[in-house]
Amino acid sequence: MSEQRHRGLTEQAADAAVDTACRVLRLPTIRGQCTATADAAEREQMTYRGFLAELLMAECEDRDRRRSERRIKSAGFPRQKFLRDFDFDANPNVTPAAVHTLATCEWVRKGQPLCLIGDSGTGKSHLLIALGTEAAMAGFRVRYVLAAKLVNELVEAADEKQLTKTIARYGRVDLLCIDELGYMELDRRGAELLFQVLTEREEKNSVAIASNESFSGWTKTFTDPRLCGAIVDRLTFGSNIIETGTDSYRLAQSRVQQAAG
Known part of the structure; x- marks a missing residue:
C-alpha cells in the first residue's frame, strides 16, 4: 500500500x-x-x-x-437602480448626506415612512428603487408596486372576498415601496382600500412613496378631503421627506444629447 x-x-x-x-x-x-x-x-x-x-x-x-x-428579485423592482449611479450634481435639491443616512436603513428598522416628492424626471423612482435595494441587501423584506396596480389588486381582492389576506400580505413586508402615487385620481373605494394598507403598516413597518404632487395637491388623487387628510397624516407622521424639485434631470439630459448630436 x-x-x-x-x-x-x-x-x-x-x-x-x-x-x-x-x-x-x-x-x-x-x-x-x-x-x-x-x-x-x-x-x-x-x-x-x-x-x-x-x-x-x-x-x-x-x-x-x-x-x-x-x-x-422578490421585491419586484421594474429595473435596477443603485445609489452609486444617482447624479447628485444634476439633482442639487437632493443632498447626498440625507440619502446616505437613509441608506443605513435605520428608518426601515424603526418602521418610519419615507416620502419622495417632486416632478417627473427628478430622480424620485431612482431613489425609491435604490433605497429599496439597499434595504433588501441589508436583510429586509421589500415589495415594490405602482400605486394604481396596488389599488386595482385591492379592489379585485375585495370583490373576490380575499381582501384580508391581500392586506396581510402587504402588511408583512418590512418595506413597501409605492411608486407613482398622485399620477391618477382614485375613487373613494380605491382610496379607502389603500388607507387600510397604510393603517395595517402604521408604526410597525415602513412605507416609502414617490409622488409627483406636493401634499397640498393630493386632493386631486384622493378626492375625499377627510380621507386625503388621514392618508397624508399616515405617511408624514415621523416621516423622512425628500423633495427632488421641479427641474427634470431626464429632460435636461435629452437636450444635452440632442445638442451634441
Missing part, C-alpha cells in the same frame, strides 16, 4: 468525498472552490485552521450574496 494511502484517502478519493459531502450539505461555494483553495493553502503553507476558515468565509459571503439577490 502506498504512503499516501497510509495517510488516508487518495487525493482523487478525497476530492470525490468533498464533492459528495458538499452536495449533501448544500455548500456550492466550498464545492466549487475547495480544490483551488487547497492548492493555494499548500503553496502559502497555510494552517489547517486557516484553510478551513477561508472556505467557510467564502461560503458565508456567497450565501449572503445569494440571499440578497433573492430578496431584490
Whole structure:
C-alpha cells in the first residue's frame, strides 16, 4: 500500500468525498472552490485552521450574496437602480448626506415612512428603487408596486372576498415601496382600500412613496378631503421627506444629447 494511502484517502478519493459531502450539505461555494483553495493553502503553507476558515468565509459571503439577490428579485423592482449611479450634481435639491443616512436603513428598522416628492424626471423612482435595494441587501423584506396596480389588486381582492389576506400580505413586508402615487385620481373605494394598507403598516413597518404632487395637491388623487387628510397624516407622521424639485434631470439630459448630436 502506498504512503499516501497510509495517510488516508487518495487525493482523487478525497476530492470525490468533498464533492459528495458538499452536495449533501448544500455548500456550492466550498464545492466549487475547495480544490483551488487547497492548492493555494499548500503553496502559502497555510494552517489547517486557516484553510478551513477561508472556505467557510467564502461560503458565508456567497450565501449572503445569494440571499440578497433573492430578496431584490422578490421585491419586484421594474429595473435596477443603485445609489452609486444617482447624479447628485444634476439633482442639487437632493443632498447626498440625507440619502446616505437613509441608506443605513435605520428608518426601515424603526418602521418610519419615507416620502419622495417632486416632478417627473427628478430622480424620485431612482431613489425609491435604490433605497429599496439597499434595504433588501441589508436583510429586509421589500415589495415594490405602482400605486394604481396596488389599488386595482385591492379592489379585485375585495370583490373576490380575499381582501384580508391581500392586506396581510402587504402588511408583512418590512418595506413597501409605492411608486407613482398622485399620477391618477382614485375613487373613494380605491382610496379607502389603500388607507387600510397604510393603517395595517402604521408604526410597525415602513412605507416609502414617490409622488409627483406636493401634499397640498393630493386632493386631486384622493378626492375625499377627510380621507386625503388621514392618508397624508399616515405617511408624514415621523416621516423622512425628500423633495427632488421641479427641474427634470431626464429632460435636461435629452437636450444635452440632442445638442451634441
